[in-house]
Amino acid sequence: MFGLGFLNGLFLFALGAIVLPVVIHILNRRRLRKIRFSSLEFINELNKRRMSKVNLRRWIVLLLRTLAVVFLVLAFARPTVRSNASLLVAGGAPKSVVVCLDVSYSMGAEQEEGTVFTRAQSLAAEVVDQCGENDVVNLVAFSARPNVLFESGTRNRQVVKTAIRGMEVTAEGTAIPAAIETALGLAGGPEAAAEEIYVISDFREPADSVLARDLPKNTRLILLPVYRGAIDNVSIDRVFTPRKLIRPGEAVRVGVAVTNHSREHSADFPMELSIGGKRKAEKLVNLAPSSSATVTFIITMAEAGTYRGRVSKDRDRLPIDDDRGFVLEVSRQIPVTLVRGVKWQADGKTVSPPAWFYVEKALNPRSSSEGEFSVDVVDQSTLAVANLPDRGVVVWTDPEGSDPRRFDLVERYVRGGGALMVFLGNGPRAAWREEKFQRYLGCERMTAREKADGVKFVSFSSGGRIFGLFNEEELELLSQSRLTRYVGAAGIPADSVLVYFDDGSPGVWECRRGEGRIIVVAASPDLASGNLPLSPMFLPFIHAGVSYLASTGGSDSRGECLVGSDLVFDLAPKWSVQTGGLRVRAQTGGDIRPVFSQTQEGGIKAVVSQPRDVGFYELLADTTQIMEACVNVDTRESNLNPRALDERAIGDARVIEASGNIAGDIRRERQGREIYAVLFFLAVAALAAEALLGRKA
16 A cells, blocks of 8 residues: 655645646637539548547647646656555645654664664654644653653754754563553644554664564554664673671672573673672583573672672673672571460479470570571461561470461471471470471371480481581480380481481471471470580580571572662561661762552561662661662563564554665655656656647647
């Protein structure tokens, strides 16, 4: 389908000149007197046939003269032809023009003549230059979110070009459909005869699969790719730090995910990890084309504190994804919440001292705040989310059944990455008697057992999980303890059992639930169940179990937030009543007032809505730092391979490929291809034919 338009439509009024050839033709007709000769009467018939031919030739001459006038008038009106055009508008008619300029971070890719964004700014300025004097122009800077620069558009092209020069690349990704929808809402107006939307972007591969759907009538969507070739790029995608607590002197594994986005070339580069600006480790990385890998660094921190870390690689064409920040928290103390379960009775008497008493004394024998563990004792009936340590351990002695609310709270805590150590009491209301609790602890069934002479620990596992930390003499000393009341468990995988009782049932085992871990001890640490609390190895056993749970686990990136996502700080209970004095300071400068919200479990969160800058963010109370987090780019934008702008993706939109004469390409797409030269040629041809035929006429 083709559309016809005219750049100088006023010349069409000159089509009235087609009457001139007709008038001239009439005035030039020869008027002859008829004189009859009898001797010539016989040639009348022949003369009639000859005159009919002459008259036909004269009519053709008239037609050629008329066509010559029509072709000349149309040529001066400068007609244009567009393919797939829905607009039949004169070039001088006012239009509503919206220029959408991509400011996502991939536009910061460097080329020989400058960045991709510098080239995009030049293209946007060219589009503005091609706008007519009566066109209303608006500007949309878009990344993940569109930003309209003029409320109602402007006819001042210089103002628009100044705004284009002042735009900068952001750290966000791209959302082209959102920008087009915003532009459609801006286009149009009572004076506009047509609407034009220009989208200037690198159109990289991770962009939306469908950019535009059906367009409104009299609306044109024109896509201008800044470049179409591929740019090799390697991105640092993620930093994984230990999920659990980090202790001074502990070996810490930091994983770094990297991707080579090039489809053709491998990548070799050094990568280094620094803490507080000082280099801690370095590795040489090799990546095949279109491949990813996780590089592991092992570091130790001698002192407790909060550390800013950074992983960096050699600079390439897209510098923003060549380094990535993270936060490490090294703690002197392990926070422990000791949950007191039911005080069950043995032989009709209340067990005293209860199990939690011995565990608390083992964790903090001197009742000092300077010990290795910070212990918070709470009853099972009053346990709340505020009591659950973020990077610590919950120790639950003698858990009581028929309390689904507390059980669900602990279950969510563990599945979210928490750690739990459970001592199973043998009382009549013990939680393990319920089938749901048994399944949660990885068992098929449990039974209460009693043995007068007791059972002992045998077959200790090695490999660093609690008992692997002890030597043979210490394990022999622990095995001398006797348990007369315990829980017999069945259906536990052998590789989960850390130690057995000498009757063949598991004594201690480990299971994973979601992102967290559970250590289960099949007995209660009280004197009614045996003499384990009196063993010289009881304190080391408790310390080893809690320390293992606090310092092991998978990797995590909870201290990291991606640009454009909400930055969330989980507050300790003591800050929930002091939120008025809290603020967030960005590394780029300036304070941000967070929004506070309460979770269903009663916790408080401080939220910074969608930060747009990369860097470290501190949560402060006056000048005291409470927490710290890092904001990094989302590297889905780092794939710099071009995407296919086929009909399925662009619909009715048009594509202008960047060339040496981009101004002419824009003008032809905007106004159509001029055909005045063809019309001039046709006018000359008509006049030449008229001259030949007129001579014979």
